[in-house]
Amino acid sequence: MSDKLKALNAQGYARIKAEGDIIRLDAAEHITEKTKDLFLVVDRIVTKDDEDFFNRLADAIQTAFFEGKGECFIESLSSASSNKEMRHFSNKFELDGITFLEPNVHLFSFNNPYGACPKCEGYGDVIGIDDDLVIPNTALSVYENAIFPWRGESMSWYRDQLVNNSHHFNFPIHKPYFELSEAHKSLIWNGNKYFEGLHTFFAELESKAYKIQNRVMLSRYRGKTKCKVCHGKRLRPEANYVKISGATLTDLVEMPLDRLSLRFKQLELNAHDHTIAKRLLTEINNRLSFLSNVGLDYLTLNRKSNTLSGGESQRINLATSLGSSLVGSMYILDEPSIGLHPKDTERLILVLKALRDLGNTVIVVEHDEDIMKEADEIIDIGP
Numbered sequence: 034m035s036d037k038l039k040a041l042n043a044q045g046y047a048r049i050k051a052e053g054d055i056i057r058l059d060a061a062e063h064i065t066e067k068t069k070d071l072f073l074v075v076d077r078i079v080t081k082d083d084e085d086f087f088n089r090l091a092d093a094i095q096t097a098f099f100e101g102k103g104e105c106f107i108e109s110l111s112s113a114s115s116n117k118e119m120r121h122f123s124n125k126f127e128l129d130g131i132t133f134l135e136p137n138v139h140l141f142s143f144n145n146p147y148g149a150c151p152k153c154e155g156y157g158d159v160i161g162i163d164d165d166l167v168i169p170n171t172a173l174s175v176y177e178n179a180i181f182p183w184r185g186e187s188m189s190w191y192r193d194q195l196v197n198n199s200h201h202f203n204f205p206i207h208k209p210y211f212e213l214s215e216a217h218k219s220l221i222w223n224g225n226k227y228f229e230g231l232h233t234f235f236a237e238l239e240s241k242a243y244k245i246q247n248r249v250m251l252s253r254y255r256g257k258t259k260c261k262v263c264h265g266k267r268l269r270p271e272a273n274y275v276k277i278s279g280a281t282l283t284d285l286v287e288m289p290l291d292r293l294s295l296r297f298k299q300l301e302l303n304a305h306d307h308t309i310a311k312r313l314l315t316e317i318n319n320r321l322s323f324l325s326n327v328g329l330d331y332l333t334l335n336r337k338s339n340t341l342s343g344g345e346s347q348r349i350n351l352a353t354s355l356g357s358s359l360v361g362s363m364y365i366l367d368e369p370s371i372g373l374h375p376k377d378t379e380r381l382i383l384v385l386k387a388l389r390d391l392g393n394t395v396i397v398v399e400h401d402e403d404i405m406k407e408a409d410e411i412i413d414i415g416p
């Protein structure tokens with residue numbers, strides 16, 4: 034008997050389960066390190082519906098988690114043999130072989146090192162080989178040299194490997210690149226046994242970067258490229274295991290606001306979750322509806338601010354300040370209608386009125402006639 038079993042015996046455990054049989058520890062001489070399916074039997078309890086039973090059960094489970102380093106099995110030994118089942122429990126926070134830290138608010142922020150993708154540090158882009166430089170003209174087919182680094186005499190060998198072997202794996206070499214399926218596009222990068230993909234190609238260049246022509250070649254195709262770890266989503270992969278009715282945070286921020294707000298309105302929660310989420314949902318729904326009321330419901334939440342038009346960013350600022358939904362506050366807005374389409378001005382008026390109806394005072398400095406007409410009071414200042 035191994036030292037480990039002796040130690041367990043000394044701790045007061047009486048039985049183990051080895052290869053399906055329950056045996057006493059003092060009769061376990063034949064058990065060695067090599068014996069498979071070994072379980073320590075912590076307790077065997079007849080189920081009852083009284084306090085003693087539940088106390089003993091709780092003790093046993095706690096001990097099992099301790100001895101099992103976070104894992105425990107419960108086996109039903111019901112006399113009906115078809116009913117025997119063994120269920121596995123784990124009190125570790127893990128899935129798919131990833132052990133998670135307890136989730137907290139920082140896990141969902143790419144501005145925080147805790148939540149940011151470790152590869153791109155939350156930027157979504159890394160410096161690497163830029164797809165758009167490698168295949169700048171997607172209207173060309175592979176045959177027509179869509180893959181730029183593989184044109185020219187010295188590198189055409191790589192292209193020829195793909196073209197000449199394409200019949201082995203049904204690759205449409207005459208199809209324009211932009212019409213290729215995602216599988217075919219990624220095949221060009223990953224290669225197969227018939228040809229070397231672009232990843233291998235560039236790795237080879239890098240491994241011989243002491244050659245000046247390789248360095249020139251690499252520099253020509255290097256640029257900002259989407260991070261391969263988070264696929265440009267900026268969060269560490271663990272964050273995507275947390276889902277709200279099946280959608281991850283990155284799924285949600287990639288939805289246009291009209292679809293996103295519909296999703297939150299239709300969100301079904303049980304009573305417990307509802308109590309927890311109530312305040313948050315109110316805030317989320319308010320903010321989404323403010324953004325849509327100022328005419329921005331075609332945007333997604335992950336749009337980078339430097340890609341917005343002037344009018345769009347103004348309206349976002351407006352929605353941000355309106356979205357805080359304070360009651361009994363005074364809002365002073367300086368020409369909020371600037372840059373707005375007349376149709377959006379109407380919606381803006383509705384927003385301002387909604388704020389008033391919540392119990393706020395809204396003061397607007399404005400030259401727009403439509404907004405002035407809707408005011409409860411107008412103060413005209415000046416000559």
Ligand SMILES: [Zn+2]
Pocket residue numbers: 150151152153154155157158260261262263264265266267268
């Ligand atoms: Zn990343």
